[in-house]
Amino acid sequence: MTVADLIKFIERKGDAQFDQEVISWVNATPDNLALYSKTKAKHVIDTLDSISESTSTAENYADFVKKRKTRKKSFRYFLKIASILIVPFLLSTYIYFNFKEATPESAKIVYSSSVKEQKTVTLEDGTVIWLNAESKIVLDDNYNSKERRLKLYGEAFFDVVKNKNKPFIVETASGIRVKVLGTSFNIKSYSSEKSVETTLVTGKVELYNQKEDKALITLSPKQKATFSKKENELAVTQVNIENNIAWKSGQLIFDKTPLDEFALNIERWFDIKVVMKSDNFKGYSFSGKIEKTNSIQDIIKVLEVSSNLNCIYTENDKTLLIQSK
Template identity: 30%
Template sequence: MKNNNQHIDEQLLVAILEERATGQDKLNFQNWIDATPENEEIFQKMLKIWKSSKEIEVFQRIDEAADWKMIKAKSGKSRKLNTTKLVMRYAATVLVLISLSLVYLYQTTPGFGKYAQSHAIMQKEQILLADGTEVFLNKKSKIIYPKYFNSKIRNVELEGEAYFQVKRNPNKPFIIKSGDAIIEVLGTSFNVNNRTDGTTIVSVNSGKVSLKNQNTGELVYLTKGEKGIIQKQELSESVNKEFNYKSWKTGVLVFKETPMKKVFADLEQHYGVKITNKSLKIDTLTYTNTFTNAKLDKVIEELKIGLKVHVSQKGNHLIISDENN
């Protein structure tokens, strides 16, 4: 199980910015930068704010000659300009700006302060949140969450797909923002799939889930075996007839007298391939089989034998045709 390892000590970042970091500090910083593209974005954001605050140029803005003329005109006598207060005034301004910058980053920037993030790019990830909730993050997905749940609610944001096993806490609802959907639970297990076209699908495995369209305010309650869909600002609910909605997590594909078009769609989704069917004889057939952590080659062989078809593969493209073609 993975606990987020992308955090970095704020004092180390300040040391880097002030160019007083030790060799080990620089090594730790570089390891953090290399860990994920988001860390580079975080640092660049902080660097921009830092440079803006430095533009005040404390000492260059103290025009001693101008200040001396002003004092001399008012007093009618020469005296040495006391620059200490001016320096302290500008220094205090810089300090306030830097402090506000750090507070802003702490409050809003995942990976720097109170929020953490995990970005599954090439492989799935399993994350344990501070409240004991388990999150299984699919490939090409990202989740942002607090390092600690100190408020009255538990808020996270999801891009992509994840399976949640929420630790029950009646006093602290667990709320997920994903696309146009706001999902609220107390403790349950369910799958959230926020697709690139803006569609969000919530499939409930246990317990009760509320699904709200944040654009229209429409709300439905889903229980075990049901799913809700928000698509083009429309919210719908139905019995979940999808056997394989969490196959990406379990590794198990189940087909029970499933129409071939649906079989191919599930295989495309699960293995990340494109399937072109040129065999008219199997269009009206159904298929029954179960694959458990099966490699694509094994699935292809099973299709050949069970359907009596020819399957050719060109990269990620499978072409199905009759055996005599």
């Protein structure tokens, strides 16, 4: 970590991932913390100097002692000198209380995507993860030590680098765990949806529940495991892989998808609110393809042509109302 990187962090000019990398580095060793404190202290003084008279700190302080200028000026220079002494202590305290989640016992690294956003993340072992809209992965800073474990909230596609000595484990909020050595697969685990889906593309994955160490099932390529949260049941089906991972390429492909599930996907992808005027519509299903580049009006046309529905979109509150014709 360079001094330039530390100043970038101090000035809050980096993104969330950059900030987390700096925080982890600062907390790694006492020497790192000392360098950060020294850099911060110097930066504070340099910042003060840029808005004060172009004379040295020592000259100003000597002048302050000798001439006893106004209280306002005296107080300002007192703060300048005091900052040199107390900033390292304050910074250590600041890092402890503000970044205490980054200590070895509870250090967390978070990668997330917002509504409408898809993001690609490469982990230190070379594993590549694609995050769908409104998704998040959380891993400890000891990731890739004895094992490679993380938590998923939302949907992600994983292309895992093989390492037989360090299994790759994905935990979901529902309690389902997916364990692999090296493979590619997709997990869909949104809290707002009724099920957790794991689709295997290549290799082999094992599914576990939260309380047991024995695998519930082992998937083969082109198989999808669907865990029903309410019924606590697991079902396996053969699927078209491309349909399940098309979101990576900017497409949503639906095959007899319940209308309420379709609505959740549209909300995440287009940052709108879908309101169904009747509960009876939840029995409807939708088949078709939605492109990321489609407009809301395009989606309305697809819905109205494929079903006996009438859709009204309100731009002001970004709400799509679905009702019968």
